[in-house]
Each structure stands twice: as structure tokens, then as C-alpha cells.
Amino acid sequence: MSTHETSMQALGSREELHKSVRTVRLNVEQASFAYAASAEDAPTFTLGSTSFQARERELVAILGPNASGKSTLLRLISGTLAPLSGRVELDGQETNRLDSRTRAQRIAVVHQESPILYAARAGDFVLQGRHPYGRALRLATPEDIAIARNALAQVGAEHLASRTIGELSGGEKQRVILARALAQQPRLVLLDEPTLHLDIGAQVELLERLRQLAEENKYAVVVVTHELALAAEFADQVVLLHHGTCLRVGPPAAVYQRELLEQVFEAPLDVELGPAGRPRVHLRARRDEDAT
Amino acid sequence: MRPLTLKRLLWTCGALAIVLLACVVIALKSGAVPISVTNLLVNLGRVAIGRSDQLPTEYRLIVFDLRLPRVLLGIFVGAALSVSGASFQALLRNPLADPFVLGVSSGAAVGSVLATIIAPRLALIMPLGALCGALATIAAVYFLGRREGQLDSATLLLGGVISASFLSAIVMFLTTTLAGRDLRGIVFWLMGDLSTPIQPALQWIFTAGLLVGIGAIYTTAPDLNLLLTGEREAIHLGVDVMRVKLVVYVSASLLTALAVSASGAVGYIGLLVPHAMRLLFGSDYRLLIPASALGGAIAIVIADTLARTVAAPTELPVGAVTALAGAPVFIYLLRRGLR
Numbered sequence: 001m002s003t004h005e006t007s008m009q010a011l012g013s014r015e016e017l018h019k020s021v022r023t024v025r026l027n028v029e030q031a032s033f034a035y036a037a038s039a040e041d042a043p044t045f046t047l048g049s050t051s052f053q054a055r056e057r058e059l060v061a062i063l064g065p066n067a068s069g070k071s072t073l074l075r076l077i078s079g080t081l082a083p084l085s086g087r088v089e090l091d092g093q094e095t096n097r098l099d100s101r102t103r104a105q106r107i108a109v110v111h112q113e114s115p116i117l118y119a120a121r122a123g124d125f126v127l128q129g130r131h132p133y134g135r136a137l138r139l140a141t142p143e144d145i146a147i148a149r150n151a152l153a154q155v156g157a158e159h160l161a162s163r164t165i166g167e168l169s170g171g172e173k174q175r176v177i178l179a180r181a182l183a184q185q186p187r188l189v190l191l192d193e194p195t196l197h198l199d200i201g202a203q204v205e206l207l208e209r210l211r212q213l214a215e216e217n218k219y220a221v222v223v224v225t226h227e228l229a230l231a232a233e234f235a236d237q238v239v240l241l242h243h244g245t246c247l248r249v250g251p252p253a254a255v256y257q258r259e260l261l262e263q264v265f266e267a268p269l270d271v272e273l274g275p276a277g278r279p280r281v282h283l284r285a286r287r288d289e290d291a292t
Numbered sequence: 293m294r295p296l297t298l299k300r301l302l303w304t305c306g307a308l309a310i311v312l313l314a315c316v317v318i319a320l321k322s323g324a325v326p327i328s329v330t331n332l333l334v335n336l337g338r339v340a341i342g343r344s345d346q347l348p349t350e351y352r353l354i355v356f357d358l359r360l361p362r363v364l365l366g367i368f369v370g371a372a373l374s375v376s377g378a379s380f381q382a383l384l385r386n387p388l389a390d391p392f393v394l395g396v397s398s399g400a401a402v403g404s405v406l407a408t409i410i411a412p413r414l415a416l417i418m419p420l421g422a423l424c425g426a427l428a429t430i431a432a433v434y435f436l437g438r439r440e441g442q443l444d445s446a447t448l449l450l451g452g453v454i455s456a457s458f459l460s461a462i463v464m465f466l467t468t469t470l471a472g473r474d475l476r477g478i479v480f481w482l483m484g485d486l487s488t489p490i491q492p493a494l495q496w497i498f499t500a501g502l503l504v505g506i507g508a509i510y511t512t513a514p515d516l517n518l519l520l521t522g523e524r525e526a527i528h529l530g531v532d533v534m535r536v537k538l539v540v541y542v543s544a545s546l547l548t549a550l551a552v553s554a555s556g557a558v559g560y561i562g563l564l565v566p567h568a569m570r571l572l573f574g575s576d577y578r579l580l581i582p583a584s585a586l587g588g589a590i591a592i593v594i595a596d597t598l599a600r601t602v603a604a605p606t607e608l609p610v611g612a613v614t615a616l617a618g619a620p621v622f623i624y625l626l627r628r629g630l631r
Contacts (some may be wrong), residue, residue: 080527081456081530100527100530100531100532103528103530104529104530105530107528108528109524109525109528111522111525120520120521120575121294124294124576125297125521127295128517128518128521128529131514131518131529131530132530132532134514136511137513137514137578138514138578139295139296139297139298139578140295140296143296145295148476162294183302184529236414239592243558257407
């Protein structure tokens with residue numbers, strides 16, 4: 001073995017060491033998917049080969065305009081869809097091959113809010129997060145109750161436990177739904193447009209909370225969003241999608257290039273680098289352009 | 293946080309069972325020949341200790357041969373229809389779902405009547421025909437209720453109401469044109485009536501069917517709680533949604549079919565009782581299903597006692613009493629839901 005090779009190996013292992021401090025939780029490897037009405041028909045939508053990794057404590061934003069393939073990618077990651085090619089692994093196991101119970105113990109998914117038919121108390125709602133761990137009737141054990149209480153505390157919603165979901169505000173409801181996801185004690189938390197119905201203050205609060213939770217509980221967090229500014233401010237990595245193609249993967253500073261974003265979001269934008277090395281995006285009104 | 297405990301579950305069911313027992317005693321004592329409670333208890337006690345030979349003959353006839361079978365039939369039908377209604381409400385995510393409103397009862401009636409016409413000698417053919425009718429109807433209504441791949445609440449109800457009226461017309465056609473055969477009357481099938489007890493040969497099969505149906509639905513109770521918050525959410529919490537749907541559709545149809553072939557299409561019990569139980573005990577299906585079974589039994593026993601006594605000596609069909617109470621509640625819930 002030559003000295004060159006040895007030094008290359010040493011370099012490699014040092015990089016490995018650096019990375020392994022934060023183990024890879026989610027590994028999306030050239031995953032693709034195609035929707036078609038039937039097997040013979042041409043696909044109506046395809047998601048091209050997409051690759052990225054999410055480590056523990058990391059927040060990854062899947063960013064793109066409507067119909068860019070964000071939700072499809074989310075379903076591939078959550079394991080409810082099997083990729084047409086490639087693989088999606090969580091801690092080395094393919095997510096779509098996990099049985100539903102195990103999958104629910106490892107992956108929590110928070111959707112855009114859905115209507116709840118009957119008034120449930122927030123506390124009982126959070127306890128539903130223990131469903132994948134229970135047996136038969138799933139009567140709550142003291143441990144389940146402690147975990148649910150803790151989950152509510154982590155999102156700062158202990159005081160809401162005995163309120164019914166219907167009487168909560170949008171931001172409070174979102175926190176309770178997040179608490180249910182935490183009660184699943186997952187390794188990966190997926191959120192689909194979680195900020196959609198929140199005002200700007202609640203949006204920032206939610207993302208700050210997600211960052212903090214990822215840090216405390218060693219989750220990997222994947223957020224699907226079309227909010228450029230929020231992704232820039234809070235994501236460790238951004239996966240940029242456009243018309244079913246994965247255009248870029250990387251830290252916000254690398255992905256946020258003006259021409260690229262203008263092309264993807266079809267709007268005139270300004271991008272500048274903020275003091276913390278995070279890009280800032282501004283919408284540029286077209287009348288300015290006309291004046292110059 | 294006040295999660296459901298085994299203690300609360302058992303206490304609630306125990307309390308409802310006591311109320312049911314009280315209703316049974318009242319039902320047994322009231323009628324054309326009133327019987328005092330003491331007399332009744334003494335004679336019930338005699339039966340309980342196995343000395344039924346000491347019973348006076350008129351007691352045996354009135355209480356044990358006439359009223360008790362009718363009360364037991366009422367308990368059976370009430371439990372079956374209430375649990376069936378509660379299950380349809382969770383599955384279709386529609387608080388107004390009920391086997392009668394959705395046309396499932398009428399479908400079971402058509403199946404039952406057709407089966408009796410085809411093979412009148414086969415006792416078991418009637419509940420089997422009813423089951424086929426119920427399953428076909430709920431499948432049809434489910435697909436009628438879909439708009440752009442989503443289950444639409446109003447369309448579903450409209451589809452159910454239209455199916456119910458269409459199937460009722462078929463029942464009328466079949467019973468009138470084929471009269472003279474061994475068929476029961478229109479009123480029995482369309483309104484529900486407890487005056488004909490289940491044939492002794494079928495009693496065990498009906499009881500087993502009831503217990504299997506309710507038991508199967510009860511195994512999915514925690515999953516139904518999650519389905520109420522959305523199908524996708526339930527999948528992500530580890531619920532095998534396809535399996536749960538299949539189990540509940542088949543079991544709820546079975547319960548409706550058994551109830552209808554025993555008593556015709558008694559309406560609104562599956563709507564009224566689960567709602568009342570929800571108001572009293574909350575919407576947790578682990579409690580709601582047994583509470584609905586007992587509550588449904590209580591409701592029908594009361595309704596049938598009223599039906600027998602209000603216009604005595606004439607008897608009303610029990611379905612007339614349940615519809616008088618049920619239809620206004622349906623309208624109230626509908627208005628509240630639309631607001």
C-alpha cells in the first residue's frame with residue numbers, strides 16, 4: 001500500500017469520523033416514482049431520481065412550488081409509497097418494507113390539519129400517538145401517560161391537555177398535533193406544509209421548536225414547504241424540486257441562487273447572504289424593474 | 293388528562309346493564325294484563341332457582357311465552373342496530389350515518405324477501421339473503437357518495453336516502469305481488485315490528501352472529517378512534533386501514549342483516565343511540581361500542597313497551613315510535629352540521 005493511498009484513507013476516515021458524530025438517519029438513494037392511471041398508460045406525473053441524506057438532529061426542507069413533487073417525495077420517505085427505482089432507508093431499513101406498526105414507531109407524519117369528527121380532548125388526542133406501542137384495547141399505561149404529558153410539555157402545551165381540539169386556535173392545534181407525533185417516539189419526523197394555516201409568528205415559533213426538538217431528541221426532521229424564507233432561515237439542508245425533478249441538494253446558501261429560484265418559483269426575487277451565512281430572499285416588485 | 297381505564301369501562305357498562313334490567317322488568321309488567329313488580333320478581337326468582345314448575349299458568353303464558361321473547365328480541369335488535377350505526381359513523385366519517393338512513397336496512401329487507409321467495413323452506417336463507425342485500429347496498433351507497441375520489445357527506449346521505457326509498461318500493465312490489473305465500477307484511481319490513489319472535493331453530497345462530505359481529509367490531513375500536521382523525525393519519529399511526537374497513541363493513545352489515553331479518557327495518561336506532569351515548573360518555577369507541585349495544589337494547593325495550601301500551605289494545609309497530617323520536621333528532625343534527 002502506497003503512502004499516498006494510506007493518507008487518502010486517513011483523510012477519508014477523518015471525514016467519516018466527522019460525519020459519524022451525527023449518524024445518518026434517513027438515506028434517500030436515487031428514489032423515483034411515477035403516477036399512471038394504469039400500467040399501460042403514460043405516467044401523468046413522475047418524480048425523477050432524488051438523493052439526499054438526513055442525519056440525526058438535522059432539519060431538511062423539501063422546497064418547491066405547487067405540483068413539484070414534494071408530497072410524492074414525502075410519501076416515498078414515509079414508506080406509504082414504494083419507489084419505482086432506488087431506495088429510501090431509515091437507519092438502514094427500507095421504509096416501505098417495514099410493517100405498519102414498526103413504521104409508526106419510527107416515523108411520525110404531521111399533515112396539514114385535517115378535520116376531526118368528534119370533539120376529543122387534546123390529552124387523549126396526544127395519547128393516540130402511543131397506538132403503535134399498545135396491545136388489544138390500548139388502554140393507556142402510566143408510562144404512556146407520562147410520555148404523552150412529556151410530549152405536551154415539549155411543545156409548551158401542557159395547559160391545553162383538558163381542552164377539546166375544536167376550541168383551540170390554529171397555532172395551539174398545530175402544537176397538539178405535533179405533540180401526538182412526539183408521543184410516537186419516532187426517529188424521523190415528517191411534516192407536510194405545517195405552516196400553511198399559521199400566521200407568521202406561529203410559523204417562526206413552530207420551526208424554532210422543531211429545531212430544538214430535533215436537537216433534544218436526536219430526530220431527523222424533514223419539512224415539506226413552499227416557504228422560501230422559512231427554509232432559508234431554519235433548514236440545514238434544502239432539497240429543491242421543480243416539475244418532479246430534483247434540481248439541487250445542499251445547505252441553503254448553496255441552493256439559493258437567484259436565477260435558479262426565479263426560474264423555479266416564477267417570480268422576480270433578490271437573494272442576499274445574511275450575517276449568519278444564511279441567505280435572505282426578497283420578493284422584488286415588477287414595477288421596480290420597469291423603472292430601471 | 294383522563295384516559296379511559298378498565299374501571300370506567302366496566303362501571304359504565306354495569307350501570308347501563310342495571311338500567312336495562314330495570315327496563316326489562318317494566319316491559320314485562322306492563323301490557324294489557326298488568327302484573328305487579330313483586331309478583332314478577334317472585335316468579336322470576338322461581339325460574340332463576342330452577343323451580344319453574346311452580347309458576348301459575350297465566351304467568352307462564354303472558355310473561356314467559358309472550359312478553360319475554362319479545363323483550364329479548366328487542367334487546368337483540370337494539371344492540372345490533374346501535375353498534376352497526378356507531379360503526380358506520382366512524383367508517384364513513386359521517387355523524388348522520390345509520391343503517392336505516394343509508395338504505396342498508398332496506399337493502400337487507402329486499403335480500404330477505406327475495407331469499408324467502410326463492411327458497412321458502414330454508415330457514416337460514418332469510419338472514420343470508422339479508423346479509424347479501426346489506427353488503428350490496430352499503431357498497432353501492434359508498435360509491436354513490438364519492439365525489440372526485442373523496443367521500444362527500446351530503447352526497448353520501450342523499451345516495452343513502454334515495455337507495456332506501458328505491459329499495460322500499462321494491463319491498464312493497466315484492467310483498468304485494470307475491471302475497472299469499474309465506475311472507476310477512478309491508479309494515480313489518482318497512483317499519484319494523486317485534487311481534488314475531490325468531491324461529492327457535494335460528495335463535496342460537498342469531499345470538500352467535502350478534503356476538504361475533506359486535507366482537508369483531510370491538511377488536512377495531514382503538515383503530516376506529518384514529519380513523520375519526522383521518523385515514524392518512526390512522527395509516528401513519530400504524531392502523532391497517534384496509535383490514536379495519538373490511539372487518540367493520542362486513543360486521544356492521546351482518547348486524548344490520550340479522551336485525552332486519554328478525555324485526556324488519558326499525559329506523560333511527562343506529563343514529564339516536566350512539567349520539568346519546570357520545571353525549572353521556574364521550575366519543576371513545578372502546579367505550580362507545582359496548583355502551584351503544586346496551587343503550588340500543590334499552591331504547592328498543594322502552595320504545596316497544598310504548599308501542600304496546602300507548603294505544604292499547606291496538607299495537608303500534610316499534611319502528612313508528614323510533615321514527616317519531618329519531619327523525620326530529622336527525623334534522624337537528626343535520627342543521628347543526630350544516631351551520
